[in-house]
Amino acid sequence: MPRAGDRTGGAAPFEGLPSIRRARTAEAALLSRFMAHAFLDAFGHGSRQEDVLAHVRHHFSAARQSRELTDPACVTLVIGPPGDYAGYAQLVFGQPAPEALQAQAPVEMRRFYLRRDLHGRGWAASLMEAAKATARERGADALWLSVWQQAPRAIRFYRKHGFETIGTAVFHVGTDPQKDWLMACRLPAGG
Numbered sequence: 001m002p003r004a005g006d007r008t009g010g011a012a013p014f015e016g017l018p019s020i021r022r023a024r025t026a027e028a029a030l031l032s033r034f035m036a037h038a039f040l041d042a043f044g045h046g047s048r049q050e051d052v053l054a055h056v057r058h059h060f061s062a063a064r065q066s067r068e069l070t071d072p073a074c075v076t077l078v079i080g081p082p083g084d085y086a087g088y089a090q091l092v093f094g095q096p097a098p099e100a101l102q103a104q105a106p107v108e109m110r111r112f113y114l115r116r117d118l119h120g121r122g123w124a125a126s127l128m129e130a131a132k133a134t135a136r137e138r139g140a141d142a143l144w145l146s147v148w149q150q151a152p153r154a155i156r157f158y159r160k161h162g163f164e165t166i167g168t169a170v171f172h173v174g175t176d177p178q179k180d181w182l183m184a185c186r187l188p189a190g191g
């Protein structure tokens with residue numbers, strides 16, 4: 001099974017990153033592969049294999065990415081050229097937010113990944129800033145997300161970037177109910 005760090009094309013390693021941009025519809029197949037690999041690498045060990053594979057098939061097919069990339073409510077930001085991604089973030093507008101979040105215009109950060117071999121370089125921070133800027137541009141005043149309670153690195157990262165825990169949620173990997181934290185941060189205008 002390929003891992004998130006496998007190269008799917010392209011040449012240069014990521015010396016000068018980041019250049020962060022919105023993914024194009026034509027990238028659906030490449031992006032779905034990267035998303036699947038990133039999920040397997042980060043969370044593949046957390047549930048039974050059949051549950052993990054069911055989750056990947058459901059959420060990361062090329063057809064699903066085509067739909068998400070053409071959905072005006074969904075914004076997918078990527079770092080890196082097609083097929084040589086370093087990471088991605090996905091925002092979904094217009095979703096019901098957790099009740100504990102008191103906000104006029106909350107937006108969900110549904111997915112946020114950086115390749116494992118690129119962790120710790122500050123590039124995830126750049127991706128987060130770009131995601132926050134995109135959310136603000138579309139009028140959002142808060143960002144919320146759900147993160148696995150057994151993902152301490154991600155939780156620490158989100159805390160560093162202004163997120164606080166506002167509750168718990170159940171996240172299904174296939175048939176496996178996993179315990180998540182709900183986290184949120186304010187997006188002050190101009191901030």
Ligand SMILES: CC(C)(COP(=O)(O)OP(=O)(O)OC[C@H]1O[C@@H](n2cnc3c(N)ncnc32)[C@H](O)[C@@H]1OP(=O)(O)O)[C@@H](O)C(=O)NCCC(=O)NCCS
Pocket residue numbers: 042111112113114115118119120121122123124125145146147148151152153154156157160
């Ligand atoms: C979440 C993610 C994007 C953050 O990117 P990153 O480059 O790793 O982030 P940073 O290195 O800036 O921050 C990670 C922090 O966690 C800390 N950390 C690392 N391992 C840790 C652990 N086991 N427990 C607690 N903190 C830990 C790091 O020291 C760093 O904190 P510091 O800057 O105060 O030293 C990246 O780790 C990732 O893609 N993870 C896998 C996918 C994932 O979990 N996505 C979130 C899904 S909701």
